[in-house]
Amino acid sequence: MTFGQGVRGALILGLFSLLAACSTVGGASVRGTVAGRGEDRPPVVKDPAPIVAGTMRPYQVRGRWYTPKEQPDYEEVGMASWYGDAFNGRPTSTGERFDMHALTAAHKTLPLPGLVEVTNLENGRRLVVRINDRGPFVDSRIIDLSREAASELGMLSQGVGRVRVRYLGRAPQQGGGTLLRASAPVPRGSPPVSAPVVAPASIVAEVTTFWVQAGSFSDQVEAGRIADSLSGWVRADRGAGRFNVVVGPWDSANAAEAARQSVVARGYAGALLISGS
Numbered sequence: 001m002t003f004g005q006g007v008r009g010a011l012i013l014g015l016f017s018l019l020a021a022c023s024t025v026g027g028a029s030v031r032g033t034v035a036g037r038g039e040d041r042p043p044v045v046k047d048p049a050p051i052v053a054g055t056m057r058p059y060q061v062r063g064r065w066y067t068p069k070e071q072p073d074y075e076e077v078g079m080a081s082w083y084g085d086a087f088n089g090r091p092t093s094t095g096e097r098f099d100m101h102a103l104t105a106a107h108k109t110l111p112l113p114g115l116v117e118v119t120n121l122e123n124g125r126r127l128v129v130r131i132n133d134r135g136p137f138v139d140s141r142i143i144d145l146s147r148e149a150a151s152e153l154g155m156l157s158q159g160v161g162r163v164r165v166r167y168l169g170r171a172p173q174q175g176g177g178t179l180l181r182a183s184a185p186v187p188r189g190s191p192p193v194s195a196p197v198v199a200p201a202s203i204v205a206e207v208t209t210f211w212v213q214a215g216s217f218s219d220q221v222e223a224g225r226i227a228d229s230l231s232g233w234v235r236a237d238r239g240a241g242r243f244n245v246v247v248g249p250w251d252s253a254n255a256a257e258a259a260r261q262s263v264v265a266r267g268y269a270g271a272l273l274i275s276g277s
Contacts, residue, residue: 118163
């Protein structure tokens with residue numbers, strides 16, 4: 001929902017992808033101090049928290065049913081998104097408060113609270129996050145990370161990234177997030193997913209990133225509704241008290257302009273093309 005600084009130049013093949021939201025933790029995280037210089041192994045949980053009552057019931061979002069369940073062998077490759085201060089301090093599905101500075105995340109069906117290992121397949125960075133909320137509710141995304149988790153994985157500027165998610169088991173009473181030593185980036189041939197592809201870090205410095213801003217709104221709820229309808233997300237401009245609905249990014253001005261025209265055709269005549277490096 002918001003973006004910070006980081007590696008830019010993500011190549012997103014398609015307009016419609018959603019940054020859904022809701023996740024994280026009120027407890028302290030156990031973590032290293034430098035990305036890529038953390039532990040080699042996930043933390044050992046000696047005080048597992050019980051599954052929060054009600055979070056394992058089937059539920060429906062936007063007409064689709066989700067069935068949470070125990071998945072001890074869960075491992076999946078797909079796209080991760082992230083969100084930040086637009087949800088900071090709000091309660092999660094476990095009743096914990098979302099802390100965008102903690103290593104936490106949301107998942108649609110894993111037990112809550114739980115731990116998963118997330119690997120950025122573009123740069124090999126790894127970390128463990130505490131799952132304590134539901135989301136992201138879009139087919140092309142498998143996990144929604146806190147701002148801090150996205151930052152440690154090197155995903156802030158592009159908003160999404162290709163990751164591997166592996167379930168580790170129950171989370172401790174509090175925290176559980178930790179950095180892990182970086183592994184080698186996974187070769188392009190493994191395994192294919194029907195999701196956007198992020199440009200390698202070795203070439204992003206050469207690329208200018210383009211975004212489409214559909215509009216700027218004073219009402220956060222209205223901005224969120226419009227972002228959902230466009231499969232975009234919201235960037236909060238706290239200083240101006242505005243919530244900007246953004247779609248993208250693209251590394252081609254032509255592709256971004258085509259997307260802008262599509263947004264205009266859907267009723268947002270003031271849609272702007274914006275760029276960054």
